[in-house]
Amino acid sequence: MNNQIHISFPAIPINEGVARMVISGFLMGIDPTIRELEDVKTAVSEAVSNAVIHAYPGGCGEVRMHATLDENKLELTIEDDGVGIADVQKAMEPMFTSCPKAERSGMGFTFMESFMDTLSVQSNPDEGCCVCMTKIFGKTDAYEM
Amino acid sequence: MQLFFDGNTGHLIVRMPQEFDHYMAQNMREAVDEALADERIMGIRFDFADTTFMDSSAIGFIMGRYERVSAFGGDVLICNIRPRMRMMLRMSGLQKYVTFEEECNE
Numbered sequence: 001m002n003n004q005i006h007i008s009f010p011a012i013p014i015n016e017g018v019a020r021m022v023i024s025g026f027l028m029g030i031d032p033t034i035r036e037l038e039d040v041k042t043a044v045s046e047a048v049s050n051a052v053i054h055a056y057p058g059g060c061g062e063v064r065m066h067a068t069l070d071e072n073k074l075e076l077t078i079e080d081d082g083v084g085i086a087d088v089q090k091a092m093e094p095m096f097t098s099c100p101k102a103e104r105s106g107m108g109f110t111f112m113e114s115f116m117d118t119l120s121v122q123s124n125p126d127e128g129c130c131v132c133m134t135k136i137f138g139k140t141d142a143y144e145m
Numbered sequence: 146m147q148l149f150f151d152g153n154t155g156h157l158i159v160r161m162p163q164e165f166d167h168y169m170a171q172n173m174r175e176a177v178d179e180a181l182a183d184e185r186i187m188g189i190r191f192d193f194a195d196t197t198f199m200d201s202s203a204i205g206f207i208m209g210r211y212e213r214v215s216a217f218g219g220d221v222l223i224c225n226i227r228p229r230m231r232m233m234l235r236m237s238g239l240q241k242y243v244t245f246e247e248e249c250n251e
Contacts (some may be wrong), residue, residue, distance in 0.1 A: 017229035020164075020198070038229060040200070045200040049167040095237070103170070105204035107237050114236070 002066040011052045011063045011080060019048045019065055019078075026067050026125025027074070033064060039115035040074065044054055046108035047078040047131045054098065072137040073140050076116075079130040085123040092121060141143060146173050148180050155187030156222065165199040177210060187219050190246075191219040194225035203230075204237045209244050222246055 009015045023119045027037060031084055043063070051063045066077040085091045091098070092113075098108035113119045116133040123129040148162040150188075157180055160171055165214055193199075211221045221236070224246040226241070231245060 013171055016166050016168050017164060020166075035229070042200050042233075043197060045166050045198075049200065051200065053167065103174075103205035103209040105201050105208065105237055107201040107204055107233075110236065111201055111233065120170075 055080040189223040
């Protein structure tokens with residue numbers, strides 16, 4: 001099945017759940033396993049939360065989610081026009097967080113990387129952030145969770 | 146989310162919501178911390194029986210409560226959690242601070 005969606009929404013916390021619901025609905029057509037669906041929902045939740053928390057300090061801006069389904073391959077992009085990340089490599093290290101006081105674990109990128117097949121993050125200071133992930137559905141997994 | 150006090154063990158029971166994310170963490174933090182002010186409380190038990198989804202926000206949320214509870218020598222327990230979510234919590238090393246209970250039906 002080939003399909004695509006583009007949505008944009010303000011960077012506010014309630015939209016983390018909205019983005020998860022949208023991507024769940026989008027994937028229904030290819031009948032994902034529960035685990036595949038959870039993987040993508042988690043990755044979306046992490047990427048959108050990052051944008052909500054970090055992109056627009058002291059204000060609110062836009063977050064965009066693009067999803068493209070080409071047969072059983074999902075390409076997912078979550079982007080914002082916020083403050084960006086100076087050191088992307090550092091930000092992606094497990095347990096690294098720029099705001100420990102906000103009780104952030106620094107595991108967001110680690111989960112995106114673990115649950116999707118590929119992850120790339122493009123960002124520069126004041127140029128927003130673009131998280132691109134792909135996942136192929138229907139691969140046999142060694143275990144189901 | 147629901148909060149109970151277990152008079153037998155002295156634990157504050159936090160019945161976690163169906164989906165736990167950053168939005169939910171923001172909404173629950175204050176209520177849980179207010180409940181923790183009760184001097185009878187010896188620890189927290191997070192009950193995940195109703196929870197079908199969580200993201201990394203749960204790790205920061207649990208660690209934040211752990212810091213408060215451990216300040217007065219209390220413990221943090223996690224029960225009725227599904228394997229996927231237990232795996233996610235373990236990936237962050239949370240098991241060094243909290244105890245995963247195999248089963249507890251309350």
